[in-house]
Amino acid sequence: MLYRVEGLVIRSTDYGEGNKIITLLTPTYGKQGIIVRGAKKLKSRYGSLAQLFTYGDYSYYRAGSLGTLNSGEIIESFRELREGLEGPAYAAYAAELTDRAINDDEAAAYLFHQLKACQIALAGGKDPQIVLRVYEMKVASSAGYAPMLEECVSCGRPEGPFRFSAVAGGALCPQCRHRDPSALELEETVWKLMRVFSALDLRRLGNITVRDSSKRQLQLVLRKWLDTHLNLNLKSRNFLDQWEKYGDLLGERVKRPEPGAETEAGEGTV
Known part of the structure; x- marks a missing residue:
């Protein structure tokens, strides 16, 4: 049967002497594995369609x-x-996070649009650490593991100050902190950003500057959350950890655009 879909290449591996197998994330059929014959050949007609991150129309x-x-x-x-x-x-x-977090043929229209927005934001020079934190929350939500952030996950109390517990499922109020002694104490700014990121469509993300201390806490929280609920051993994350040191890039960083574009997360420095 002949299919035609728009898709993003989220995995590309060699297959035989001259072929590649790509995994597409599509809005209609979830993940689809496709053999691209002759993709490794120098004059291949479709070699560029097999490159990682490519967004294309595939039959x-x-x-x-x-x-x-x-x-x-x-x-x-x-x-x-x-x-x-x-x-x-x-x-x-x-x-890789996308590929590992969702099953084959699983409905993925929402995540497809979020991943495309993620790639557009990264290609456009937006702060990659913020883009990835927002996208991690989209993946967690799509997998059915969104943290509870507005009220205590244990008793439902809306008043804080809260601590964050990946094991318990999100916010813990002062009366329930004993349920997880290792729960994290976070800056109020981090709580605010997490709530905004949880509801934010990545297609509406503007330019936002976040303090390094808040970035480090955001990364730590999301790492703990994903490790607890998805437990994925990602090769790309191991490489990224060598490139970053919990929020601080190793070496010189590419200069980012000055904040100015309006975003649901606000403007300026947070």
């Missing part, structure tokens, strides 16, 4: 678990995400 035949590419057209190559070290490091993490 393929599928009779079993894998499809075979019939034709295709690139909509956006996202070439910037394959250059240097920073772009590939963050984009590869987003792609």
Whole structure:
């Protein structure tokens, strides 16, 4: 049967001497595995369609678990995400996280649009640490593991100050902190950002500057949350950890645009 879909390449692996197998994230059929014959050859007609992060229109035949590419057209190559070290490091993490967090054929329209927005934001020079924190919350939510942030997960009390417990499921009020002695005490700014990020559509993310201390706490919280509830051992994260040190990039960082674009997370420094 012939299928035609728009998709983002979230995995690309060699297959045989001249072929590749790509995994597409599609809004209609979830993840789809497709063989792209001759993709490794220098003059391949469809080699560019098999490159990681590519957004394209794909037509393929599928009779079993894998499809075979019939034709295709690139909509956006996202070439910037394959250059240097920073772009590939963050984009590869987003792609692998997506690939590992959802099942094959699982409905993924929402996550498809969020991942595309993530790649657009990274390619456009927005702060990759903030982009990834927002996207991690989208992945957790899509997998059914969104943290409770507005009230105590144990008793429902809306008053704080809260501490964050990945084990308990989110916020713990002062009366319930004993349920997790290791619960994290967070800056109020971090609570605010997490609540905004939880509700924010990545397609509406503007330019926002966040203090380094808040970035470190956001990363720590999301790492604990994903490790507790998804328990994924990602190769791309291990590489990213060598590139970052809990919020601080190793070496010189690419200069980011000055804040100015309005975002649901606010403007200026947070």
